[in-house]
Amino acid sequence: xxxxxxxxxxxxxxxxxxxxxxxxxxxxxxxxxxxxxxxxxxxxxxxxxxxxxxxxxxxxxxxxxxxxxxxxxxxxxxxxxxxxxxxxxxxxxxxxxxxxx
Amino acid sequence: xxxxxxxxxxxxxxxxxxxxxxxxxxxxxxxxxxxxxxxxxxxxxxxxxxxxxxxxxxxxxxxxxxxxxxxxxxxxxxxxxxxxxxxxxxxxxxxxxxxxxxxxxxxxxxxxxxxxxxxxxxxxxxxxxxxxxxxxxxxxxxxxxxxxxxxxxxxxxxxxxxxxxxxxxxxxxxxxxxxxxxxxxxxxxxxxxxxxxxxxxxxxxxxxxxxxxxxxxxxxxxxxxxxxxxxxxxxxxxxxxxxxxxxxxxxxxxxxxxxxxxxxxxxxxxxxxxxxxxxxxxxxxxxxxxxxxxxxxxxxxxxxxxxxxxxxxxxxxxxxxxxxxxxxxxxxxxxxxxxxxxxxxxxxxxxxxxxxxxxxxxxxxxxxxxxxxxxxxxxxxxxxxxxxxxxxxxxxxxxxxxxxxxxxxxxxxxxxxxxxxxxxxxxxxxxxxxxxxxxxxxxxxxxxxxxxxxxxxxxxxxxxxxxxxx
Numbered sequence: 001x002x003x004x005x006x007x008x009x010x011x012x013x014x015x016x017x018x019x020x021x022x023x024x025x026x027x028x029x030x031x032x033x034x035x036x037x038x039x040x041x042x043x044x045x046x047x048x049x050x051x052x053x054x055x056x057x058x059x060x061x062x063x064x065x066x067x068x069x070x071x072x073x074x075x076x077x078x079x080x081x082x083x084x085x086x087x088x089x090x091x092x093x094x095x096x097x098x099x100x101x
Numbered sequence: 102x103x104x105x106x107x108x109x110x111x112x113x114x115x116x117x118x119x120x121x122x123x124x125x126x127x128x129x130x131x132x133x134x135x136x137x138x139x140x141x142x143x144x145x146x147x148x149x150x151x152x153x154x155x156x157x158x159x160x161x162x163x164x165x166x167x168x169x170x171x172x173x174x175x176x177x178x179x180x181x182x183x184x185x186x187x188x189x190x191x192x193x194x195x196x197x198x199x200x201x202x203x204x205x206x207x208x209x210x211x212x213x214x215x216x217x218x219x220x221x222x223x224x225x226x227x228x229x230x231x232x233x234x235x236x237x238x239x240x241x242x243x244x245x246x247x248x249x250x251x252x253x254x255x256x257x258x259x260x261x262x263x264x265x266x267x268x269x270x271x272x273x274x275x276x277x278x279x280x281x282x283x284x285x286x287x288x289x290x291x292x293x294x295x296x297x298x299x300x301x302x303x304x305x306x307x308x309x310x311x312x313x314x315x316x317x318x319x320x321x322x323x324x325x326x327x328x329x330x331x332x333x334x335x336x337x338x339x340x341x342x343x344x345x346x347x348x349x350x351x352x353x354x355x356x357x358x359x360x361x362x363x364x365x366x367x368x369x370x371x372x373x374x375x376x377x378x379x380x381x382x383x384x385x386x387x388x389x390x391x392x393x394x395x396x397x398x399x400x401x402x403x404x405x406x407x408x409x410x411x412x413x414x415x416x417x418x419x420x421x422x423x424x425x426x427x428x429x430x431x432x433x434x435x436x437x438x439x440x441x442x443x444x445x446x447x448x449x450x451x452x453x454x455x456x457x458x459x460x461x462x463x464x465x466x467x468x469x470x471x472x473x474x475x476x477x478x479x480x481x482x483x484x485x486x487x488x489x490x491x492x493x494x495x496x497x498x499x500x501x502x503x504x505x506x507x508x509x510x511x512x513x514x515x516x517x518x519x520x521x522x523x524x525x526x527x528x529x530x531x532x533x534x535x536x537x538x539x540x541x542x543x544x545x546x547x548x549x550x551x552x553x554x555x556x557x558x559x560x561x562x563x564x565x566x567x568x569x570x571x
Contacts, residue, residue, distance in 0.1 A: 007344055016337070019350045022119060023357035027365075030126045032451060032476050035458035039362055040198050041125045041135055042355040043329050045118050047142060047201075049208040049336045049352070050175070051111075052343050054149040056215040057171045061159040065215050066167065070174050072211030075244075077178025079205035080146075084139050085186030086197055091125070091132040093465035 033094075040087040047080025103154045110148030111347035117141030118351050122358075128471055145347055146175070157221075178204075191466045192423045195455040196254035199325045202332050203247025206240040209335035213237030214302060216342055217285065220293045227286065229342055234282045236338030238305045243331040245309030250325055253313075254455065263315045268379060271311055278304035312378065320377045322456040323366050327374065330359025362457075369451030370514055399550035401559045402566030404491075404526040405434070409567050411488030413444045415480065417517055418464065420454055421494015421530065422556050428467035430560035431493065435469070437567045446483070447474040448517050450498035481518050490522035492543075493556050494529070500541045511539055525549045528559050 007015065023042075030038055053076040057069030121138030124130040153168055160167065182201065189197045213233045216222040222233040252258035264270075281301035288294040316324055333355030340348025367374045408414050416435070422428060435445050447469070453460035464474060484490060492499055499519040502509040519525050520543050527544060529551060543549055552559055 007341065007346060007349065012341060012349070015346065015349055016353055019337075019353035020357040022350075023354035023359075024361055026119075026122050026126060026354070027358040027361045031128070032449070033458050033461035033471055033474065034126065034128060034131060035362060035365070036194070036454075036456045036462050037131060037135075037458065038122075038125055039326055039329060039359070039456060039458075040194070041122060041138065042333070042358050042362075043198055043202050043205070044135070044142075045122065045138060045351050046205050046329075046333045046336045046355045048114070048118070048145060048348055049205050049212070049332075049339065050178075051145050051149040052212045052336075052339055052345055052348050053208045054146070054171050054175070055152050055343055055345070056212045057174070058152050058164065058167050059157045059160045059219075059221075060167055060215060061157070061163060061219065065219050066163070066170060068211050068214045068218070069167070070170050072208045072215065073171050073174035074178040075204040075211065076208035077175045078182040079201050079208060080142055080182075081179040082182030082186045082197065082201035082204070084135065084142070085183055086189070086194060086201070087135045088132070088139075089186070090191075090194065090462050090465075091135055093462065093468075094128045094131060094471055 037087055037090045037094075040083060040090060044080060044083030044087050047076060047083050050076030050080050052076075103151050107148050107151050110144050110151075111345065114141040114145035114148075115347045115350050117144070118347075119354065122354065191463055192420075193255070194462065195322065195325060195459060196251045198456070199247045199251040199254065199321075199328070202325065202329050203244045203251065206243025206247060206328065206332040206335055209240030209332065209339045210237050210244055210302065210305075211240075212339045212343065213240060213335075214298070216339075217298045218293065218295065222342055223285075223293070225342075230286055232338045233342045234285065234301070236335045236342065237302065238278055238282070239331050239338070240335035241302055241305035242309035242312065243328045243335060245306045246313040246331075247309075247325070247328045249310055249313035250321055250328065254321055258314075267311070267315055271308060274304055274308040274311065278308060316378065320370075320372075322452065322459075323363060323370070323372075323374065323377045325456065326359060326363040326366055327378075330356050330363055333357075333359050366452070366457050369457060372514075396544050396551050397549070398553055399526070401528075401552050401554065401562035404550065404552050405563035405566040406570065407524070408489050408491065408526070409438060409441055409443065409570065411443055411523075413483075413487040414438060414446075415484060415487045415490045415519075415522065416445065416447050417490060417492045417495050417499060417519060418447060418449070418453065418460055419493060419495025419498065420460075421496075421528075423454065423460070423463045423494070425494065425556035427493070427556035427560050428463055428469070430557055430564065432464075432467045432469050434560055434564050434567065437564065441567075445473065446480060448477065448480045448484075449474060450477055450495070450517055451515075453495065453498060477515060477517060484518040485521040487522045488524070490519045490525045492519055492525060492527045493559075496529075496541055497539060499543050500539060501546075502539065502542050506542075509539055519543060520546055520549075523548065526552055528552045528554070528556055530555060 053072035060066040060069045124134030284297045337352030503514040
């Protein structure tokens with residue numbers, strides 16, 4: 001896709017390993033009260049898939065590829081937008097005693 | 102120049118995702134965390150349209166149409182999800198998360214399909230084709246499985262489809278999908294086996310449905326979390342196929358975080374993840390025999406007044422509270438108790454609600470501050486020191502059978518020690534059993550009194566009773 005950022009072989013494995021530890025560390029220290037928003041938040045983050053779907057659709061050469069690409073972008077956009085709205089609404093509600101009016 | 106811009110945009114987006122998730126790890130910084138991650142997404146999507154400057158030769162004549170199609174799909178997807186996300190009730194949140202997650206899995210599967218049907222993946226060799234196939238399989242399972250999970254939680258699918266040879270059939274389907282994948286890999290070296298690819302995806306989609314239908318509603322949170330991790334992995338694999346580092350990193354982070362979260366949830370229910378997926382929980386309703394004593398009921402007002410004159414009250418909210426939309430009335434009652442000098446605390450079981458932390462969200466919705474809300478480990482010792490425990494719409498999570506009755510299906514699950522409190526008031530709609538179908542010994546205990554009625558109505562009566570005392 002892009003020659004300047006070729007990711008193959010061990011470089012790919014290194015990225016995979018480091019990213020996996022990052023995810024583990026982020027969740028491991030979270031208080032239980034934030035588990036639902038965080039699950040929803042991580043659900044939003046994998047909405048990045050829409051970017052790949054856009055690439056696939058732009059590079060589609062047949063009606064079949066165009067149709068599947070279109071569905072992919074549609075679904076990916078729903079994942080990203082829905083995940084964002086739902087997470088934002090949930091997190092907006094958390095207040096501590098001294099922050100109350 | 103364009104490829105540099107795209108690469109730079111993805112780098113910034115990835116940075117914002119990780120920083121945003123990190124901020125989401127504390128209640129104080131969490132609201133800004135999602136916004137930071139949101140900006141990352143906007144930047145990444147805008148950059149994705151720059152791909153138009155560098156498309157494959159075969160696609161260049163369709164570029165105008167494809168660009169328009171992408172804009173339309175993006176517009177429809179965002180508009181629909183934005184509206185549905187704004188409208189959904191907080192109680193309905195878990196099924197919406199499931200649905201959005203399924204869409205992400207579907208998008209990953211769609212990318213795999215385009216790359217396989219176009220022969221693009223095969224062109225880049227064996228490893229890329231394997232990654233595309235594995236990502237496609239996981240994404241398709243996450244798509245159809247999440248849709249079943251959504252339908253179940255939303256009450257659209259009531260039946261639990263089970264048959265004795267289920268695991269055999271599932272194993273067979275997986276083998277079938279693997280066989281088709283192998284076929285694509287071997288034949289794909291010379292061409293594009295369209296039928297093989299189609300059969301592969303159909304097998305994967307059916308597998309997702311059959312994996313999810315036998316799982317009971319109580320276990321659904323674990324399943325949603327698992328599929329969330331699945332989608333993350335599928336996105337990461339397709340990221341490798343497309344050589345897109347933002348997708349690889351974001352997908353992997355979610356994959357590992359989601360896997361950990363799934364294990365934490367399963368642990369809270371004292372079950373292993375494989376147990377959740379392969380056993381038929383909720384079917385056996387034994388272990389109820391031999392409960393002695395009878396249920397005693399009490400008026401809402403009497404229960405309220407006795408709590409009003411206590412010094413420490415612990416409230417155990419369950420999903421029934423949220424269904425009755427009684428959180429706001431409950432908080433009104435709590436404020437009256439606090440004004441009188443009663444110490445009030447909330448005890449949340451890890452699986453209260455439909456997802457871990459779901460109950461915290463529902464209480465937060467009513468404005469209840471998070472510092473009087475405690476986790477099971479923090480508060481379980483305090484029940485013995487409290488004058489009263491008020492259980493509203495919760496059942497299995499306070500059932501002492503989990504501690505004592507080895508034949509009970511919930512045996513071994515950590516529970517809130519409501520039975521150790523001086524007295525317990527249980528607000529409940531009727532005499533039915535809990536989600537797991539197990540009879541609750543707590544309701545028959547000497548120091549337990551049942552307050553029958555809709556939670557909302559009961560809370561109104563309690564508020565009136567306390568107010569009348571002046």
